[in-house]
Amino acid sequence: xxxxxxxxxxxxxxxxxxxxxxxxxxxxxxxxxxxxxxxxxxxxxxxxxxxxxxxxxxxxxxxxxxxxxxxxxxxxxxxxxxxxxxxxxxxxxxxxxxxxxxxxxxxxxxxxxxxxxxxxxxxxxxxxxxxxxxxxxxxxxxxxxxxxxxxxxxxxxxxxxxxxxxxxxxxxxxxxxxxxxxxxxxxxxxxxxxxxxxxxxxxxxxxxxxxxxxxxxxxxxxxxxxxxxxxxxxxxxxxxxxxxxxxxxxxxxxxxxxxxxxxxxxxxxxxxxxxxxxxxxxxxxxxxxxxxxxxxxxxxxxxxxxxxxxxxxxxxxxxxxxxxxxxxxxxxxxxxxxxxxxxxxxxxxxxxxxxxxxxxxxxxxxxxxxxxxxxxxxxxxxxxxxxxxxxxxxxxxxxxxxxxxxxxxxxxxxxxxxxxxxxxxxxxxxxxxxxxxxxxxxxxxxxxxxxxxxxxxxxxxxxxxxxxxxxxxxxxxxxxxxxxxxxxxxxxxxxxxxxxxxxxxxxxxxxxxxxxxxxxxxxxxxxxxxxxxxxxxxxxxxxxxxxxxxxxxxxxxxxxxxxx
Amino acid sequence: xxxxxxxxxxxxxxxxxxxxxxxxxxxxxxxxxxxxxxxxxxxxxxxxxxxxxxxxxxxxxxxxxxxxxxxxxxxxxxxxxxxxxxxxxxxxxxxxxxxxxxxxxxxxxxxxxxxxxxxxxxxxxxxxxxxxxxxxxxxxxxxxxxxxxxxxxxxxxxxxxxxxxxxxxxxxxxxxxxxxxxxxxxxxxxxxxxxxxxxxxxxxxxxxxxxxxxxxxxxxxxxxxxxxxxxxxxxxxxxxxxxxx
Numbered sequence: 001x002x003x004x005x006x007x008x009x010x011x012x013x014x015x016x017x018x019x020x021x022x023x024x025x026x027x028x029x030x031x032x033x034x035x036x037x038x039x040x041x042x043x044x045x046x047x048x049x050x051x052x053x054x055x056x057x058x059x060x061x062x063x064x065x066x067x068x069x070x071x072x073x074x075x076x077x078x079x080x081x082x083x084x085x086x087x088x089x090x091x092x093x094x095x096x097x098x099x100x101x102x103x104x105x106x107x108x109x110x111x112x113x114x115x116x117x118x119x120x121x122x123x124x125x126x127x128x129x130x131x132x133x134x135x136x137x138x139x140x141x142x143x144x145x146x147x148x149x150x151x152x153x154x155x156x157x158x159x160x161x162x163x164x165x166x167x168x169x170x171x172x173x174x175x176x177x178x179x180x181x182x183x184x185x186x187x188x189x190x191x192x193x194x195x196x197x198x199x200x201x202x203x204x205x206x207x208x209x210x211x212x213x214x215x216x217x218x219x220x221x222x223x224x225x226x227x228x229x230x231x232x233x234x235x236x237x238x239x240x241x242x243x244x245x246x247x248x249x250x251x252x253x254x255x256x257x258x259x260x261x262x263x264x265x266x267x268x269x270x271x272x273x274x275x276x277x278x279x280x281x282x283x284x285x286x287x288x289x290x291x292x293x294x295x296x297x298x299x300x301x302x303x304x305x306x307x308x309x310x311x312x313x314x315x316x317x318x319x320x321x322x323x324x325x326x327x328x329x330x331x332x333x334x335x336x337x338x339x340x341x342x343x344x345x346x347x348x349x350x351x352x353x354x355x356x357x358x359x360x361x362x363x364x365x366x367x368x369x370x371x372x373x374x375x376x377x378x379x380x381x382x383x384x385x386x387x388x389x390x391x392x393x394x395x396x397x398x399x400x401x402x403x404x405x406x407x408x409x410x411x412x413x414x415x416x417x418x419x420x421x422x423x424x425x426x427x428x429x430x431x432x433x434x435x436x437x438x439x440x441x442x443x444x445x446x447x448x449x450x451x452x453x454x455x456x457x458x459x460x461x462x463x464x465x466x467x468x469x470x471x472x473x474x475x476x477x478x479x480x481x482x483x484x485x486x487x488x489x490x491x492x493x494x495x496x497x498x499x500x501x502x503x504x505x506x507x508x509x510x511x512x513x514x515x516x517x518x519x520x521x522x523x524x525x526x527x528x529x530x531x532x533x534x535x536x537x538x539x540x541x542x543x544x545x546x547x548x549x550x551x552x553x554x555x556x557x558x559x560x561x562x563x564x
Numbered sequence: 565x566x567x568x569x570x571x572x573x574x575x576x577x578x579x580x581x582x583x584x585x586x587x588x589x590x591x592x593x594x595x596x597x598x599x600x601x602x603x604x605x606x607x608x609x610x611x612x613x614x615x616x617x618x619x620x621x622x623x624x625x626x627x628x629x630x631x632x633x634x635x636x637x638x639x640x641x642x643x644x645x646x647x648x649x650x651x652x653x654x655x656x657x658x659x660x661x662x663x664x665x666x667x668x669x670x671x672x673x674x675x676x677x678x679x680x681x682x683x684x685x686x687x688x689x690x691x692x693x694x695x696x697x698x699x700x701x702x703x704x705x706x707x708x709x710x711x712x713x714x715x716x717x718x719x720x721x722x723x724x725x726x727x728x729x730x731x732x733x734x735x736x737x738x739x740x741x742x743x744x745x746x747x748x749x750x751x752x753x754x755x756x757x758x759x760x761x762x763x764x765x766x767x768x769x770x771x772x773x774x775x776x777x778x779x780x781x782x783x784x785x786x787x788x789x790x791x792x793x794x795x796x797x798x799x800x801x802x803x804x805x806x807x808x809x
Binding site: 350 | 585586598704
């Protein structure tokens with residue numbers, strides 16, 4: 001019986017530990033705090049502030065009042081990280097202690113934290129020499145989809161641009177063939193592990209290494225990302241495959257650290273969903289890290305965030321901090337359909353802002369400590385765009401972060417059309433390297449007759465939509481391809497039925513018609529992508545629309561708007 | 565030949581005259597509708613399955629059980645009605661299986677004083693449990709979080725069996741004989757008790773205490789009461805759709 005009770009007690013231990021929780025304690029002010037920006041900030045951080053015309057420092061940059069922190073420390077079990085931007089300190093304690101802390105005159109509020117478990121899944125590992133035809137097409141496509149060759153021809157490689165990568169660990173970074181040039185040439189400027197509070201980050205998960213390889217990866221003539229000579233700040237904020245995580249706190253600390261150390265771009269390939277929030281809270285204001293991302297943007301940093309992989313799940317929409325205002329949220333494209341990958345999170349934010357802003361390949365070949373791997377997720381689309389942004393910063397060192405963000409949106413291949421699956425589409429380097437003609441060639445006309453609108457593709461631009469081929473893998477020997485379109489009428493192509501063995505990847509937008517309906521409040525209420533099988537491609541009744549609504553139609557780079 | 569060509573074309577025409585295929589269609593307003601169903605929403609339901617051990621100090625040595633051989637299994641459906649972020653009420657409807665392994669010793673009374681190779685009393689019950697739930701973390705997104713359930717239950721014994729296993733002497737062949745007794749007149753059909761549960765998301769540790777006596781006070785069957793505690797682990801099987809939304 002004693003043994004039985006002991007076993008039960010052991011089982012109960014995790015619950016007994018519930019008594020000690022973690023909280024954020026927010027202070028009312030920073031009175032009496034001294035601060036010298038010249039000794040605190042890295043030179044690059046000062047340059048970034050000067051460029052953006054923002055004060056070298058404001059109260060949000062001041063450290064937290066140490067007397068306040070000490071007083072709180074007396075009343076709780078232990079102290080953790082202090083946030084300059086939020087004027088807060090993270091503490092361990094219980095609800096009773098927090099009640100005492102709330103009574104302190106300089107405490108504004110106390111909020112409980114939470115945690116969640118993050119798992120990052122990997123697909124099979126491969127060696128460069130083992131690449132099959134499809135994988136070669138994929139590795140080329142992930143950069144050529146953004147016209148990498150145009151940046152290369154213009155000798156734009158992200159040199160001198162400082163990017164902070166916040167991730168779950170950088171195991172294998174030092175031995176990663178694709179990042180050898182980055183490591184050997186000391187392009188890693190600083191590192192910090194916020195989970196262990198030390199500078200060693202080359203451990204934990206290899207997810208961060210794979211993410212960096214999508215920014216700067218390069219082996220021989222093959223580029224995995226667009227900015228092979230960018231500088232890096234590596235911050236480890238997650239413990240993948242581990243128990244309790246305090247990731248929001250670490251993420252916030254990492255962003256402030258990136259600001260201090262002169263980051264121009266932050267890439268974040270993580271997202272918080274139901275572990276802390278409801279879907280209705282994805283408005284850029286509820287999540288602490290979403291607010292922190294917006295503050296980082298106000299301090300001149302371009303924050304690039306993955307949209308999330310919840311598109312085919314119950315959550316479906318972007319995850320925090322991808323919902324944040326003034327940041328570049330990146331969705332995933334399926335390379336073999338050229339369209340939104342079913343698992344990539346949809347927008348908009350719940351306050352109707354466009355999310356994701358742009359897209360990139362959501363399947364990618366990445367580098368890690370033992371070679372290469374084919375990976376899936378917006379985690380890898382985001383760094384592809386971060387590398388692109390580094391090239392834009394290099395070309396235009398006088399541009400502010402928001403200018404870079406809006407120009408990247410404008411460069412994207414659906415712009416000015418957008419929807420909440422693709423954003424403005426995939427950014428195109430040619431927009432920055434070529435002298436772009438602002439004239440677009442009409443590819444269709446709209447004919448109105450007896451209350452009907454008919455969209456007719458000009459015969460010179462008509463091209464029959466290519467049949468999309470899927471590949472069955474379900475326990476069948478070898479592979480068998482079939483035409484997807486004969487099987488579905490109103491569905492996305494299920495990604496699990498496609499893989500790199502389908503060797504053709506789309507290096508431009510497929511020849512489909514995109515259209516959306518915007519309501520009178522200026523929000524898109526419905527959007528569609530349809531394949532083209534005849535020149536008279538769409539027909540609408542005027543009576544189907546209400547006054548003030550807009551219909552936007554896009555085909556092969558040309559967009560037309562009908563206002564009702 | 566002409567006719568053949570015309571017929572061939574006639575067959576082809578329907579293939580190429582179909583309308584456009586919609587590849588992506590998204591209704592944004594429908595996407596943004598917030599459901600009132602989910603782990604931390606107004607309504608939630610799940611199925612569950614649990615395993616436990618029966619234990620506790622018997623009323624007398626005559627009803628001692630083999631702890632590690634006496635077990636409990638349950639399976640059923642659970643509903644929750646959220647009353648606020650801190651408090652919820654709900655009910656479980658389940659079938660459970662309790663199996664008491666009776667210790668064979670000199671003071672044994674259950675089933676008579678005769679000792680056997682093994683002796684077991686089991687029953688299958690229909691169980692209704694009403695619970696109140698207290699969450700430790702009101703701010704937990706759309707998650708069940710960490711919680712304490714305090715509950716009361718009532719159950720009806722639908723099937724009861726007393727199983728006795730004996731081994732014959734080698735001289736009689738050495739066979740094992742298993743005897744099943746049904747329609748046990750000394751058992752109360754209805755039982756009730758209380759349950760406390762500590763939950764973390766979809767995993768719960770539970771401890772039950774039975775208030776009612778399993779045996780009726782019959783002079784013909786003066787059996788001493790069996791242990792009243794049951795503790796174990798239970799898993800919710802979440803509805804995938806409601807998990808996050």
